[in-house]
Amino acid sequence: MFDMKNATSIGGRVAKLEWVNPHISLWLYVPKPAQKGQYDLWRFQSDNPGMALTHGWTKDTLKISEPITIYYFPLNNRQHGGYLIRIVRADGKELIGDPDAPGVAHELAKTHSLPKKRT
Amino acid sequence: MRAILAVLLLSLSLAACAPKTETHPDFSGWWRWDSPDDGTPPSPFINGPYIGVTAARVALVKDAFAKQKLPDLADLGIDQVKAACQVPVFAGFNGGFGDMVEYLFTPGRLTITNESGMIRRVAMDGSKLPAKVEESHMGTSVGHWEGDTLVVETGGVSEKGDFGKGAQFVERFTLVKPDQMQIRIQIVAPTVLKEPHDWTLTYFRSPGHVFQESTSCVDHDPSFNAKGRQELDLTPPPDIPPPPKD
Numbered sequence: 001m002f003d004m005k006n007a008t009s010i011g012g013r014v015a016k017l018e019w020v021n022p023h024i025s026l027w028l029y030v031p032k033p034a035q036k037g038q039y040d041l042w043r044f045q046s047d048n049p050g051m052a053l054t055h056g057w058t059k060d061t062l063k064i065s066e067p068i069t070i071y072y073f074p075l076n077n078r079q080h081g082g083y084l085i086r087i088v089r090a091d092g093k094e095l096i097g098d099p100d101a102p103g104v105a106h107e108l109a110k111t112h113s114l115p116k117k118r119t
Numbered sequence: 120m121r122a123i124l125a126v127l128l129l130s131l132s133l134a135a136c137a138p139k140t141e142t143h144p145d146f147s148g149w150w151r152w153d154s155p156d157d158g159t160p161p162s163p164f165i166n167g168p169y170i171g172v173t174a175a176r177v178a179l180v181k182d183a184f185a186k187q188k189l190p191d192l193a194d195l196g197i198d199q200v201k202a203a204c205q206v207p208v209f210a211g212f213n214g215g216f217g218d219m220v221e222y223l224f225t226p227g228r229l230t231i232t233n234e235s236g237m238i239r240r241v242a243m244d245g246s247k248l249p250a251k252v253e254e255s256h257m258g259t260s261v262g263h264w265e266g267d268t269l270v271v272e273t274g275g276v277s278e279k280g281d282f283g284k285g286a287q288f289v290e291r292f293t294l295v296k297p298d299q300m301q302i303r304i305q306i307v308a309p310t311v312l313k314e315p316h317d318w319t320l321t322y323f324r325s326p327g328h329v330f331q332e333s334t335s336c337v338d339h340d341p342s343f344n345a346k347g348r349q350e351l352d353l354t355p356p357p358d359i360p361p362p363p364k365d
Binding site: 005013016051053054065100106 | 184189234333334337342356359
């Protein structure tokens with residue numbers, strides 16, 4: 001379903017975070033190119049709520065309308081969705097996706113975003 | 120003064136007569152498996168002396184992860200939506216990857232459960248594992264303490280499990296740190312493993328974790344279409360806020 005060889009990024013504003021099993025979903029309003037004030041709605045999946053908590057997320061982590069950049073694996077059919085790798089917030093702070101999901105750890109390692117193992 | 124002394128002596132003698140209660144390590148709370156987080160298949164048993172069909176299947180999984188190209192399991196005839204709601208079968212792994220694990224001790228009994236519906240009932244009443252048991256999804260388990268290590272022996276797991284008919288499991292649970300558990304597991308599986316094999320799994324306690332619901336069997340999984348094939352549902356939720364005005 002996801003193209004794990006072509007990670008990419010996109011900017012937009014948080015529309016909604018669905019805090020549900022088996023995957024949390026982040027909905028993002030993405031500005032339409034050359035159409036000021038118009039937006040497309042995108043959906044990004046990540047791990048389940050329990051696991052997301054261990055990666056520093058809560059259901060209130062992101063605020064509605066907050067500007068963010070999402071790094072993600074696009075859908076194979078190139079529709080408006082993808083699998084979340086990491087998020088960069090306006091202040092530069094990051095939220096990571098699920099390192100256990102295929103391909104995510106590789107991408108996080110490239111940016112040194114992979115969480116350090118506990119000892 | 121004499122009365123106080125009498126009460127004190129009585130208390131001390133009662134304390135001396137009271138049965139001694141054994142104290143064991145604190146396994147309370149929810150536990151998360153320390154998965155490799157390195158892009159390899161997230162299974163604790165991915166490396167082992169596998170034989171036959173299982174060896175081929177493991178090789179396929181490793182290859183798919185290495186190429187970062189996973190098949191749609193629908194192409195292999197697997198209904199993933201249905202599979203997510205099937206009754207779990209014990210296969211050596213208590214969970215802790217997408218579903219955290221909990222250990223519940225009651226007199227003479229340990230229950231090991233996870234967030235995707237697994238319930239293992241472990242007799243802790245001094246009984247031995249019978250030589251022959253009826254097959255079941257979770258098998259038959261007995262446990263005992265060896266010092267600070269909990270030892271659980273399991274047999275009679277349904278052949279639907281990954282380790283096939285006749286598999287035997289011995290798990291040794293030890294707290295190596297207050298919030299870090301090590302499980303050494305030996306699996307004997309004549310139809311799947313060339314020889315008995317030992318694995319070591321690490322778990323971390325997840326402070327504050329609260330169980331909400333099953334993490335796998337849900338009413339609607341937006342990752343699949345009505346035919347059970349992978350397709351992300353892009354229908355916006357009805358309560359989505361309007362787009363920004365600026």
